[in-house]
Amino acid sequence: MKERIYLDFNATTPLNPQVRETLFTALTQYANASSMHEDGRIVAKNVFAAREQVASLIGSDPDEIIFTSGGSESNNTVFNTVSSPALVHTGRLKELYGGRKTVFISAIEHPCVMESAKRLEFLGFTVKQIPVDPEGMIVLESYKAMLSAAASSARLEDRPLLVSVMMANNEIGTIQDIRLLSSLAHEAGALFHTDAVQAAGKIPVDVKALDVDYLTLSAHKIYGPKGVGALYVKKGAPLESFIKGGHQEKGLRAGTYNSPSIIAFGEAARLAAEGLNDYEASLRRMRNKLRDGFLEAIPDIRINGHPDQVLPNTLNVSFPGAEGEAILLMLDLKGISVSTGSACASGSLEPSHVLMATGVGPELAHGSIRFSLGLTTTDEEIDYVLEQMPPVIKRLRGFSTVAHKEGV
Numbered sequence: 001m002k003e004r005i006y007l008d009f010n011a012t013t014p015l016n017p018q019v020r021e022t023l024f025t026a027l028t029q030y031a032n033a034s035s036m037h038e039d040g041r042i043v044a045k046n047v048f049a050a051r052e053q054v055a056s057l058i059g060s061d062p063d064e065i066i067f068t069s070g071g072s073e074s075n076n077t078v079f080n081t082v083s084s085p086a087l088v089h090t091g092r093l094k095e096l097y098g099g100r101k102t103v104f105i106s107a108i109e110h111p112c113v114m115e116s117a118k119r120l121e122f123l124g125f126t127v128k129q130i131p132v133d134p135e136g137m138i139v140l141e142s143y144k145a146m147l148s149a150a151a152s153s154a155r156l157e158d159r160p161l162l163v164s165v166m167m168a169n170n171e172i173g174t175i176q177d178i179r180l181l182s183s184l185a186h187e188a189g190a191l192f193h194t195d196a197v198q199a200a201g202k203i204p205v206d207v208k209a210l211d212v213d214y215l216t217l218s219a220h221k222i223y224g225p226k227g228v229g230a231l232y233v234k235k236g237a238p239l240e241s242f243i244k245g246g247h248q249e250k251g252l253r254a255g256t257y258n259s260p261s262i263i264a265f266g267e268a269a270r271l272a273a274e275g276l277n278d279y280e281a282s283l284r285r286m287r288n289k290l291r292d293g294f295l296e297a298i299p300d301i302r303i304n305g306h307p308d309q310v311l312p313n314t315l316n317v318s319f320p321g322a323e324g325e326a327i328l329l330m331l332d333l334k335g336i337s338v339s340t341g342s343a344c345a346s347g348s349l350e351p352s353h354v355l356m357a358t359g360v361g362p363e364l365a366h367g368s369i370r371f372s373l374g375l376t377t378t379d380e381e382i383d384y385v386l387e388q389m390p391p392v393i394k395r396l397r398g399f400s401t402v403a404h405k406e407g408v
Helices: 017-027 038-058 071-082 085-090 092-097 111-122 140-151 178-187 259-274 276-297 324-333 353-357 362-366 379-405
Strands: 065-068 102-106 126-130 160-164 191-195 214-218 229-233 302-304 314-318 368-372
Touching: 017 259, 038 065, 038 214, 038 259, 065 071, 071 092, 071 111, 071 160, 071 191, 071 214, 071 229, 102 111, 102 140, 111 126, 126 140, 140 160, 140 178, 160 178, 178 191, 259 276, 276 302, 276 314, 276 379, 324 368, 324 379, 353 362, 362 368
Parallel strands: 102 126, 102 160, 160 191, 191 214
Antiparallel strands: 065 229, 214 229, 302 314, 314 368
């Protein structure tokens, strides 16, 4: 057994050894990829190869890929685009979507989408949250009704401009029917964006089949380096530069290329695409083993998320009578790294907005743990977690019972 067991792969992944080797080699290629001399052209060639590799992972054309600093920047760029004065008043957005000021997001989006939506509200846009059912799936009838009402409004500003729904949730792993949701958005005249940061490399992602306008990726979720990601932008979809001041990425994302990380991202995407089938089968088997073991050994627990349409590596469990932070700390002392939810919201004392949106009350939400498995996870590690977890929950529930009796 390793000294520590890492089951927080949805927060971040370690560098794949082959990716690390690619990164180290790329670090020696120090020239600026925008330079016209031979040294620069060599780096530019490698950056383009990475663009092809990332595009291949999601079935896009290379020129539809824009490199960014990560998922948060990619998501912010989309929301910045639909509120851009340059596009709204003079550009393609005015021609196709001018006057529309209603945006739809799901109730379980990543915090960077939630905060981007709040900014739009500050700018005078209307943001509506699409409800999800107890398993985290978009309530289709509600979604259709919301879109229909907006699309048929006599007021142009009430009509839908953008719909943003994440492909797979980072906390509970529920996978949405993005193809259907995108089709309905387009019928209502809206652009469609999906955050696929947790989906790409774990399940098949094909932007042509999904027919989305924008799709977000991040390297460090697929065993690549941190600080680099990508935004897929379908040909013809409007995009406004979020970072200005240079010609890079066809003038849509200024700044000297982070060439080593981009090249390593490409290698990570290549490996993810090659190993996708084995990843899905292996991780789903171990995830189900962990789930079934918990259900058998620990009474009165709740498995959160969809039972079938769920990421193969993600298991979110509520343990009534035990507080999530306490569970995490006790597991940490036993050498097991897990999460109480999104790493980007881990500093908050508020219950998970994702679980709350599914109808889980504050107590259950506070008593939830996310186990996210990865390429290095072994059956021996799962066995160890199944051995350690029941006494941890029993002990914490005992503390809770005593505290309740004493009126603490």
